Amino acid sequence: MERTLQAIYNFVIDGNRKAVSEQVANALVDQIPADQVLNEALIGAMTEVGIRFQNGEYYVPEMLASARAMQGGLDILKPHLTTESIRAKGRIVIGTVKGDLHDIGKNLVSMMLEGAGFDVIDLGVDVSPERFVAAAKESKAQLIGLSALLTTTMPNMKSTIETFVEHGMRESVRIIVGGAPVTEAYARDIGADGYASDATRAVNLSKLLMEKEVLT
Amino acid sequence: MKTSPKIARLNFLSADDVELIHESSIELLASHGVRSESRPIFDIFSRAGALTDLDTQVIRLPREMVDAALATAPKSFVLYGRDPAMDLLAEAGRPYFGMGGTSEPFFWDYDLGKTRQPTKQDMVDSTRIAQAAENIDFVMAICSAGDVPKGEIYLHEYDAIFRNTTKPVIYTAPSRRFTTGFIEMAIAASGGESAFRERPWVVLYTQPICPMVIGAYSEGMIDAAEFGVPLMAAPGPQIGATSPTTLAGTLAQINAEALFNVVLSQLIKPGIPVIYGPQTGVFDMSAFQSTYGSAEQAVARAAVAQLGRYYDLPSFGLGGGVESKLPDAEAAAQATMGIILNALSGLTLTQTLGTMGSGLYGSPEMVLICDEIVRMAKRILKGIHVDQATLAVDVIRDVGHGGQYLSHEHTLEYFRSEMFFPKLFKRQSITDWECRGMKSAMDVAHERVEEILQGSNTVTLPPGANQMLETALASAITNINL
Numbered sequence: 001m002e003r004t005l006q007a008i009y010n011f012v013i014d015g016n017r018k019a020v021s022e023q024v025a026n027a028l029v030d031q032i033p034a035d036q037v038l039n040e041a042l043i044g045a046m047t048e049v050g051i052r053f054q055n056g057e058y059y060v061p062e063m064l065a066s067a068r069a070m071q072g073g074l075d076i077l078k079p080h081l082t083t084e085s086i087r088a089k090g091r092i093v094i095g096t097v098k099g100d101l102h103d104i105g106k107n108l109v110s111m112m113l114e115g116a117g118f119d120v121i122d123l124g125v126d127v128s129p130e131r132f133v134a135a136a137k138e139s140k141a142q143l144i145g146l147s148a149l150l151t152t153t154m155p156n157m158k159s160t161i162e163t164f165v166e167h168g169m170r171e172s173v174r175i176i177v178g179g180a181p182v183t184e185a186y187a188r189d190i191g192a193d194g195y196a197s198d199a200t201r202a203v204n205l206s207k208l209l210m211e212k213e214v215l216t
Numbered sequence: 217m218k219t220s221p222k223i224a225r226l227n228f229l230s231a232d233d234v235e236l237i238h239e240s241s242i243e244l245l246a247s248h249g250v251r252s253e254s255r256p257i258f259d260i261f262s263r264a265g266a267l268t269d270l271d272t273q274v275i276r277l278p279r280e281m282v283d284a285a286l287a288t289a290p291k292s293f294v295l296y297g298r299d300p301a302m303d304l305l306a307e308a309g310r311p312y313f314g315m316g317g318t319s320e321p322f323f324w325d326y327d328l329g330k331t332r333q334p335t336k337q338d339m340v341d342s343t344r345i346a347q348a349a350e351n352i353d354f355v356m357a358i359c360s361a362g363d364v365p366k367g368e369i370y371l372h373e374y375d376a377i378f379r380n381t382t383k384p385v386i387y388t389a390p391s392r393r394f395t396t397g398f399i400e401m402a403i404a405a406s407g408g409e410s411a412f413r414e415r416p417w418v419v420l421y422t423q424p425i426c427p428m429v430i431g432a433y434s435e436g437m438i439d440a441a442e443f444g445v446p447l448m449a450a451p452g453p454q455i456g457a458t459s460p461t462t463l464a465g466t467l468a469q470i471n472a473e474a475l476f477n478v479v480l481s482q483l484i485k486p487g488i489p490v491i492y493g494p495q496t497g498v499f500d501m502s503a504f505q506s507t508y509g510s511a512e513q514a515v516a517r518a519a520v521a522q523l524g525r526y527y528d529l530p531s532f533g534l535g536g537g538v539e540s541k542l543p544d545a546e547a548a549a550q551a552t553m554g555i556i557l558n559a560l561s562g563l564t565l566t567q568t569l570g571t572m573g574s575g576l577y578g579s580p581e582m583v584l585i586c587d588e589i590v591r592m593a594k595r596i597l598k599g600i601h602v603d604q605a606t607l608a609v610d611v612i613r614d615v616g617h618g619g620q621y622l623s624h625e626h627t628l629e630y631f632r633s634e635m636f637f638p639k640l641f642k643r644q645s646i647t648d649w650e651c652r653g654m655k656s657a658m659d660v661a662h663e664r665v666e667e668i669l670q671g672s673n674t675v676t677l678p679p680g681a682n683q684m685l686e687t688a689l690a691s692a693i694t695n696i697n698l
């Protein structure tokens with residue numbers, strides 16, 4: 001890898017936001033294509049971070065530090081990226097379902113998805129089914145991420161999916177679910193397209209769904 | 217060199233209690249004495265001015281002889297490993313942990329799900345596990361070389377242990393002949409006598425016979441001390457049968473017995489390192505069994521650690537070993553109790569990690585479960601560090617009402633040192649755990665055992681030592697069979 005790209009890659013892994021921003025600026029001065037900086041250095045590094053997390057070498061705070069560092073680089077890079085590059089990984093609308101105010105897990109998933117290059121539209125907490133549908137329609141997102149921590153709010157995942165069906169939107173999105181009480185089996189029962197038990201798995205699942213489905 | 221923190225947080229005895237126990241032991245040594253079944257040991261005490269009675273073979277020690285021995289016994293010494301990185305700074309109050317005991321007659325086989333006759337290969341394998349386990353600081357045995365001729369078992373055990381670890385070794389040699397074999401083989405594994413004398417990396421485990429008898433078993437001290445080998449003073453009563461059923465009475469007796477061996481060590485060679493290791497095993501009144509891992513002996517052992525700190529001598533005792541027959545919930549409960557209490561009371565050397573069946577066998581899986589328990593104990597010992605930075609008042613303000621700390625710089629800086637991360641025990645979601653086969657800790661430990669044994673983590677001997685050790689083993693076998 002080119003030296004500046006390697007430096008960016010290493011600084012993302014170290015979680016050094018300031019250094020990543022500086023090096024990304026240097027890369028642009030050196031006329032390294034922005035898409036290459038994004039894919040090889042930033043996203044490449046976050047993939048490595050995800051692997052280290054799954055191997056138990058990295059823990060949540062370190063993963064978040066890397067995600068923040070990556071975000072710092074991305075902010076500088078964004079105006080220079082091609083439209084295809086921004087759209088390449090996919091766009092996801094994410095939020096905790098109606099009645100649920102617990103957002104730490106959802107925030108982690110958002111950060112990791114951004115780190116992996118996804119365009120994330122985070123609707124926050126206590127999001128009604130209608131708001132999910134409206135945001136999906138407006139943004140043309142391919143993925144919807146629903147989060148719930150409580151057994152009492154889990155049924156709102158189901159009603160959100162049903163609302164997509166009612167609006168004739170179910171076929172144009174893939175819906176993924178997660179949260180402490182959610183299981184693979186529950187995800188299947190309510191007709192979701194996937195379930196992930198943690199943030200790095202949510203990223204892998206999202207990538208998989210984007211590869212499997214030719215969605216635009 | 218490894219240096220564990222000198223933080224003893226637990227005292228079951230008051231200062232007055234300690235004095236009372238000490239004075240009772242001194243009184244017992246001076247008036248009641250210890251009977252010697254060994255003429256060489258009897259003669260050593262006679263020559264040194266103890267009150268010895270040839271008819272009864274009883275040796276009585278004036279207080280001054282005990283004081284003199286406590287003055288020359290080193291307060292601090294290095295327990296060498298064959299590899300200097302494995303050296304331990306041995307001092308009262310610094311806790312370390314070791315696998316197994318002295319030659320355990322059976323072996324718990326994970327695949328069989330029960331015990332069986334052990335082999336020399338089991339000795340090799342379990343030593344490799346001890347070498348690989350991060351929190352095992354010194355090595356003894358969780359089985360024996362059961363497939364060699366009976367008279368040669370110890371010698372083959374030395375061979376298996378010496379070839380497969382670079383950590384300090386504590387082991388037994390139940391006569392002068394065996395002690396000679398033990399030392400000659402250790403010298404061979406060091407690649408020569410001068411290398412061994414410079415860094416004698418074995419400890420000779422000896423013990424008087426409870427109550428208040430010393431036998432030929434301890435004569436090897438004379439030969440080992442000559443090479444600078446540290447000596448263990450480890451009387452091993454069965455409380456209620458060979459020591460008083462009251463813990464205070466047991467402490468008075470075993471302290472006297474251990475002090476007697478401390479005096480013997482210093483008469484043999486003033487300044488020779490000696491470890492204060494009175495044991496506190498219990499005779500079970502319901503089953504005619506010696507038992508490990510019970511609550512009262514854990515308390516008594518904490519008191520031994522406290523006495524060790526009083527004399528400022530490194531201490532030693534059981535604690536990892538359990539009476540449970542399987543590496544199961546009972547085993548983990550007993551090992552956790554023993555290891556945590558020993559750590560908190562500052563016992564220097566906790567032995568029998570991985571030992572089950574009250575000393576009759578061990579299992580490599582249990583060694584690794586104990587390794588994980590030590591990992592927890594080390595975090596407990598670290599306690600709570602309070603200063604402006606760790607109080608984090610500014611951070612609490614910074615995060616604000618209803619914020620989160622996960623992405624705060626302060627978390628990143630401190631979480632690894634403040635929080636405990638298990639290695640063997642798996643933290644995962646229930647779904648993940650189910651997907652990965654719903655394994656128990658023991659199953660995970662077994663996978664790790666397989667991984668270690670299939671790995672290439674073998675230790676090497678110094679140049680020429682392989683051949684020297686082969687020769688030393690053969691010659692020791694010849695001498696034993698003479």
